[in-house]
Amino acid sequence: MYQYTCLNPIAGVGLDLFSDEYKKVDDLKDAQAALVRSAAMHDLDLPDDLLAVARAGAGVNNIPLDKCAEKGIVVFNTPGANANGVKELVFAGMLYASRDIVGGIDWCLANQSDENIAKTAEKQKKNFAGTEISGKKLGVIGLGAIGVLVANAAVHMGMDVYGYDPYISVNAAWNLSRSVKHISNVEDIYKECDIITIHVPLLDSTKKMINADAIAMMKPTAIVLNFARDLLVDEEAMVDALAAGKIKKYVSDFPNTTTVGAKGCIVTPHLGASTAESEDNCAIMAVREIRDYMENGNIVHSVNFPDCNMGACLTAGRIGILHKNVKGMISQYSTILGDADINVADMTNKGKGDYAYALIDVDSPVTEEVVNQLKAIDGVLRVRVIK
Ligand SMILES: NC(=O)c1ccc[n+]([C@@H]2O[C@H](COP(=O)([O-])OP(=O)(O)OC[C@H]3O[C@@H](n4cnc5c(N)ncnc54)[C@H](O)[C@@H]3O)[C@@H](O)[C@H]2O)c1
Numbered sequence: 001m002y003q004y005t006c007l008n009p010i011a012g013v014g015l016d017l018f019s020d021e022y023k024k025v026d027d028l029k030d031a032q033a034a035l036v037r038s039a040a041m042h043d044l045d046l047p048d049d050l051l052a053v054a055r056a057g058a059g060v061n062n063i064p065l066d067k068c069a070e071k072g073i074v075v076f077n078t079p080g081a082n083a084n085g086v087k088e089l090v091f092a093g094m095l096y097a098s099r100d101i102v103g104g105i106d107w108c109l110a111n112q113s114d115e116n117i118a119k120t121a122e123k124q125k126k127n128f129a130g131t132e133i134s135g136k137k138l139g140v141i142g143l144g145a146i147g148v149l150v151a152n153a154a155v156h157m158g159m160d161v162y163g164y165d166p167y168i169s170v171n172a173a174w175n176l177s178r179s180v181k182h183i184s185n186v187e188d189i190y191k192e193c194d195i196i197t198i199h200v201p202l203l204d205s206t207k208k209m210i211n212a213d214a215i216a217m218m219k220p221t222a223i224v225l226n227f228a229r230d231l232l233v234d235e236e237a238m239v240d241a242l243a244a245g246k247i248k249k250y251v252s253d254f255p256n257t258t259t260v261g262a263k264g265c266i267v268t269p270h271l272g273a274s275t276a277e278s279e280d281n282c283a284i285m286a287v288r289e290i291r292d293y294m295e296n297g298n299i300v301h302s303v304n305f306p307d308c309n310m311g312a313c314l315t316a317g318r319i320g321i322l323h324k325n326v327k328g329m330i331s332q333y334s335t336i337l338g339d340a341d342i343n344v345a346d347m348t349n350k351g352k353g354d355y356a357y358a359l360i361d362v363d364s365p366v367t368e369e370v371v372n373q374l375k376a377i378d379g380v381l382r383v384r385v386i387k
């Protein structure tokens, strides 16, 4: 029996995929697996029995990835599962910023008791007029799951699309419309685009990526959309530029005291992935990842360990060893198994950054004594007997 907990509400269609072998518990300290959305995990005590965390979503800046890795906890996310939900809201943001839709709706509500509202509206509507997005230059920074969908849809909306992503994956490049202009210097986007949208993860290297210098390069009519993370933008500089009329609008999905209510800011309460479809997709993918790891030891879509998939185990036993990505580990495992007269039938070892994972299928059961010998090796983070 495995125990799991949900640190945020997770869609039932996903949780229903847990078999009778899984029991939901309220407390993280009793769980071997945790499902999470944006709940902050950095200050949580991570129990020794916790084996896996699945982020039902894309961004993992709420999870202490290295702390988890050091404790032998595999962290997963659900790449692309909420990308369409975000893409659609990005277009809503573009339209809200290009035309004064919010001002117009507010005006209607404020005048709801006016019996002649229909007539008055015809006189007032010029105050809420705007521009169209077709024909405008759109700069997409970050061409991953969301950026590619936004770029391709923008092409279909008649926009002239510029794309920047020095680390674009082969898959994303295949999916990207040929009409998207490849930009190798992000400054070209800042200088030339009418609308700029950012879709990169929040990392040390991307923090405040759109800084005062970047904002200073933009057109006074520029619109910046941020549906990725607020810390990607120097929002103090953004608010100053908006107040000084040096830029037109800033649309953010991340409310905070700097932007909410500031001139030119349109802020939504982190709604990008809050659609029934995205929530279902993320929950389904997250539960499948947890189950495959718990039951087969396979790692698919991890953000702190390498992916490693050997399917179902067809031999007498399988062990998974999370370890530091340093030399000499595999030879120590095979010596211990060989000395215990255990034949290795199949094996995969993958490394990713500082961490690695070995999945070993064996022809006879692995004893507790062997497990203890493996655990005692310097650099081993966790040993699991999966079968
Ligand atoms: N508003 C929401 O509700 C919502 C929903 C989903 C994701 N997000 C945010 O959007 C981010 C992107 O999501 P995704 O699913 O597209 O992720 P993704 O991993 O598929 O794509 C991220 C892309 O950014 C690129 N990148 C990394 N550093 C870069 C840099 N310095 N310059 C340019 N490109 C860079 C990567 O190469 C990758 O292609 C997430 O990390 C998350 O923070 C927000």
Ligand SMILES: O=C(O)[C@H](O)COP(=O)(O)O
Residues within 6 Å of the ligand: 037, 038, 039, 056, 057, 058, 059, 060, 082, 270, 272, 273, 274
């Ligand atoms: O990174 C993500 O996937 C989004 O920011 C969605 O976050 P949420 O699951 O808390 O809505």
